[in-house]
Amino acid sequence: MESLYQPAGVEQRWQRTWEEEGLYAAGAGRRRGETYVIAVPPPNVTGELHMGHALNGAIQDVLIRWHRMQGFDTLWQPGYDHAGIATQNVVEKQLAVEGLSRHEIGRERFVERTWEWLEQTGRTILGQFRRLGASLDYSRERFTMDPEYVRAVMTFFVRLWEHGWIYRDNRIVNWCPFHQTAISDLEVVHEEMDDTLYRVRYPFADGDGAIAVATVRPATILADVAVAVHPEDERYREAIGREVVVPYVERHVPVIADERVDPSFGTGALKITPGHDPTDFEIGRAHGLPEPMAIGPDGRMNENAGDLEGLSQDEAGERVLAWLRERDQLEAREPYRHSVGTCERCHSRIEPLISLQWWCRMEGPARPAIAALRERRVRYHPESQHRFAIQSLEEAPDWCISRQLWWGHQLPIWYTPDGEPVCALTEAEAQAQAGAGVELTRDPDVLDTWFSSALWPFATLGWPADAPEVARYYPGNVNSTAREIIRLWENRMIWSGLELLGDVPFTDVIIHSTVLAPDGRRMSKSLGTGIDPMEPIEQHGADATRYGLLKISSTQDVRFSIGAIEEGRKLANKLWNVARLILQNAERVTPAVSPRRLEERWILARIDAARGEAEECWGRFDFAAATSVLYHVTFDDFCDWYAEAIKPRLYDRDVDAVATALAALERLITLLHPVLPHVTEEIWSHLPNRRDRLIVSPWLEPDDRFAADSEALVRAQEAAQIFRRSGVRVELEGDERRIFDAVVRPERTKANGNVEAELERLRGEVARARRMLDNEGFVANAPAHVVEAEREKLARYLRELEALGGADAA
């Protein structure tokens, strides 16, 4: 055994062994009936591991390993999401390099290309999860495009259809001009942009005066259908009901009143363009206005733009502005910084436009999900996210589920020659519904990626087939994910599970911390602030990286800190070395829990207490607090006190001491295994007479044989500290004396404090304790145990003062 623990080789060896021996598989280590199930948030097939994945992987793996050791039938379900728009984006970019577009090669060939690409370069992330030591059941890898999974998606759609929750409507949507598809509000990211705000005069049709409006997009003037003002706005009271002339197109449109207009913005008058603005669309619908569009799906001016047809919006805007300037209708222009919606994948500016899409109503599905959350059948951790989840379900707008993409699940909708939609699981069934001989055409659209993700907890188990896994592993226990995913995924899994299986898919949702860059900014590729988790894994080991990420995960947003990972590496190294100390002296000795001496009972009790504390932390999903418990029991208690105290007997090959030390070590690494699986398994493999792997070995049961008679040990520790600080020996007897002598080696301890300084310190403590005890309010009101503790402290300080010969102060 090397004196410096080298994680790289050890970790990869164990990762291979565990997987090959089937110890990652569901049911490995099972010794009881209950199941414990987590479905991993399926990463995009195109994705690579980022810090959030690594933290989330560590969190879930701790829970899974902890429960596996407790004998649960654990299933940690892995797999990939086909990630419709993200994947299509990647393949389209590749085609672009070859000078091709998807339209040139056609849909069929494009889908083939995508599959080919996935076979070659996709699916890298589960390899990275393996390197983290994540004990997913890789033999059960699923993909949202697997044939069985597709069947689940179709079944889901048909069920929603039968409820009447799916409808088709012409509404304003977020249109990505690059991808040529509608995207949901949740796929739009807002970015700050510098624009110009123009103030444009619209003359009244009767020639008497004008009304000014503000706009950043002059090209949309062509599609104006009204000017709106706030009903209470005194300035425009007279204008309501009159007509104005829209510039350039010289169309007469009404001035209307609507409360959605903010009188304090710009001129207080808003031009209404229902075709190209969501607010205007709402106002237009409320007032029964027409909905013309002047901009097409490609982002350029369309056939309604007259002589501007075919121009870009910027060019068209310039022409309109020139027209306005000629007629002196351009009142002002000013720089204007505001946030603009962009496509989260390609960052193209979103075109709001009206388009015919499929929608899913939300009132029906949301109702039981809201009830389940209110009844705490699903709990969010931290609690603050619970209200947010409920609120977002209550306010959920209808879900636009169709996408004009090629990569994804094509809608199970066919049209008759009359344009009547027929919904069915398969083409054959659709044909049967429509009647023989009726020619059907399938809707070309695909479903929003999240439509299939919503089924992840049970489609991966084989639903809608009558699979035994569904009965056994549904519902699961925990889902752990990032905050921004609550509305996209968590809520939808909850309502789909209730709808299709009559039960929530899990009982606890962990919303883990967001790992920020060390400077506090968001980690992102475009900002150059991203840190690849594989770097610390290579450099310090997976155990250390897991430990470090868990340690910093206490608050909502945490800064990445390499220091925390280094601490994890030190812990692994420490563990490794204390194991060497014991094992080097343990030839042919069998571990045996036979504590005779104080320090032996003490350490076994300490490990047991730490077990309780760590379990309590994990039980409430406080992984940061648990790491602290593990660190201190290892360093402070096991290494600095217990190992030092038994060293002399270890060197003497005292069989009792060695056997107990082996047993204590065994218990310590069992406790640490969920967080540091590799180094603990490696040490375990060196313990004598080991048959099972640690990963499937029984978890620690509470053991009250070890009376926590720690008083004497604490006194020895205090005496050691005084001696090391001041060189003064406190009187000790029995166990206290023996432990002190074993741990403190006077010949190597140079006191660098001095008696005077120590007396000074103790006098201060005595004064402070007396001040408190003299406070009548404190003695009368504070809880009895607090007062009692203060009395004991005072007594101890006085004792120590006396030992140091400074009793005069008392």
Add this chain to the structure above:
RNA sequence: GGGCGGUUAGCUCAGCUGGUAGAGCGCCUGCCUUACACGCAGGUGGCCGCAGGUUCGAGUCCUGCACCGCCCACCA
């Protein structure tokens, strides 16, 4: 504009139902001790963001303010 979170040692962060401030790193001092120098022992270091309030007692509870961050949002 809304929601959530943060502000404590030089840095990164703990501090549960109020009891008189802790950890890791860094720094200083002494140690190459038959597990570990990625180590051991000891130490330095804090008007706990600001201002009020409740209380015998406030980092902790209440009110207000100021910054910072994340998420969300249709102000043209």
